[in-house]
Amino acid sequence: xxxxxxxxxxxxxxxxxxxxxxxxxxxxxxxxxxxxxxxxxxxxxxxxxxxxxxxxxxxxxxxxxxxxxxxxxxxxxxxxxxxxxxxxxxxxxxxxxxxxxxxxxxxxxxxxxxxxxxxxxxxxxxxxxxxxxxxxxxxxxxxxxxxxxxxxxxxxxxxxxxxxxxxxxxxxxxxxxxxxxxxxxxxxxxxxxxxxxxxxxxxxxxxxxxxxxxxxxxxxxxxxxxxxxxxxxxxxxxxxxxxxxxxxxxxxxxxxxxxxxxxxxxxxxxxxxxxxxxxxxxxxxxxxxxxxxxxxxxxxxxxxxxxxxxxxxxxxxxxxxxxxxxxxxxxxx
Numbered sequence: 369x370x371x372x373x374x375x376x377x378x379x380x381x382x383x384x385x386x387x388x389x390x391x392x393x394x395x396x397x398x399x400x401x402x403x404x405x406x407x408x409x410x411x412x413x414x415x416x417x418x419x420x421x422x423x424x425x426x427x428x429x430x431x432x433x434x435x436x437x438x439x440x441x442x443x444x445x446x447x448x449x450x451x452x453x454x455x456x457x458x459x460x461x462x463x464x465x466x467x468x469x470x471x472x473x474x475x476x477x478x479x480x481x482x483x484x485x486x487x488x489x490x491x492x493x494x495x496x497x498x499x500x501x502x503x504x505x506x507x508x509x510x511x512x513x514x515x516x517x518x519x520x521x522x523x524x525x526x527x528x529x530x531x532x533x534x535x536x537x538x539x540x541x542x543x544x545x546x547x548x549x550x551x552x553x554x555x556x557x558x559x560x561x562x563x564x565x566x567x568x569x570x571x572x573x574x575x576x577x578x579x580x581x582x583x584x585x586x587x588x589x590x591x592x593x594x595x596x597x598x599x600x601x602x603x604x605x606x607x608x609x610x611x612x613x614x615x616x617x618x619x620x621x622x623x624x625x626x627x628x629x630x631x632x633x634x635x636x637x638x639x640x641x642x643x644x645x646x647x648x649x650x651x652x653x654x655x656x657x658x659x660x661x662x663x664x665x666x667x668x669x670x671x672x673x674x675x676x677x678x679x680x681x682x683x684x685x686x687x688x689x690x691x692x693x694x695x696x697x698x699x700x701x
Contacts, residue, residue: 371428372402373472373533374452378442379407379460383415385578386460390424396464403456403469404428406446411436438697440545440552443529447539455539457529461578463492468575475570476533483538483565484557486527487573491650495578500655502579502586505662508649510642513611525567526557531575538565547697550589551596558604586662587669594673596695599688602681615670622664639663 375393379386386407393405405428409417421429434445447455454476475485491503505511527533532553542559545552557567581589594615601608625631639660646656680691689696 371404371452373454374450375405375456376446378439380410381412381415392463401469406430408442408446409433410442438549444544455534457532459530463576471573475573479568482568484567485533487531488571489577492576501658504646504659525569526554590669591673594670595677598677615667618667619671
């Protein structure tokens with residue numbers, strides 16, 4: 369009997385994360401839930417991921433190994449083997465709340481015509497203060513303008529592959545992810561939009577996202593996000609939102625606040641509002657306070673990444689792969 373849902377999970381090393389995720393599957397998935405789990409080992413050199421999957425004989429796990437080619441290509445490999453009508457794309461560094469399967473079923477029933485549906489990510493009480501702070505600054509309205517999907521709606525919403533349901537018809541119609549990373553998620557969504565396809569947001573369908581990063585990797589990640597944002601706006605005209613320029617304006621506003629009292633007062637008011645939102649969402653004053661300096665880090669680094677990418681792409685007119693080869697995995701022969 370074919371499953372209704374195929375969970376597709378690319379993994380590179382991260383043996384402990386995979387084990388925790390499979391434990392989460394075992395603890396939260398109802399007995400009558402129709403699903404399969406496809407683990408795609410993206411060329412791990414140290415971790416024995418096959419041995420991890422063998423420790424969970426009661427789960428419908430399928431293990432695939434490939435040479436290292438990036439998460440997008442790994443997900444494509446998983447979708448090639450998937451048997452379900454819905455492909456559920458998640459990262460390896462996630463855990464499930466108890467109602468995850470129920471909310472997933474509600475999401476696909478609520479949006480039967482949508483080809484792609486995105487849930488939201490949040491933090492788990494067991495996560496570190498830094499993980500909680502990063503989650504706050506990357507998902508709150510005050511810091512992202514609501515682009516991460518906090519309302520149930522259908523339309524121009526960009527789901528992300530840490531918690532994303534994709535109907536099989538999308539794969540059959542437009543194929544899978546490109547070899548860009550990061551940026552493969554919105555690139556895939558934009559291609560789907562070009563066919564007239566729809567996407568939807570269902571925030572009640574949530575997942576606990578660990579974000580196993582330190583400050584250095586957080587900075588590197590944000591910088592890459594900004595660079596790919598410019599590349600995507602070049603490849604797909606009309607996809608650049610004014611919200612994406614907010615980090616540049618924030619940096620200019622912060623500089624002005626150093627010299628002018630009115631700007632300083634407004635900046636203080638903004639930070640107070642952000643703190644209130646952080647505290648309301650997390651119920652953790654330490655995490656809320658830790659997130660405040662990350663606002664400056666995130667905006668400054670994102671603004672830098674935008675400028676770094678804008679100059680070679682729009683002024684020097686270089687091709688994206690030529691300007692930033694590190695943002696593209698080498699295509700498999």
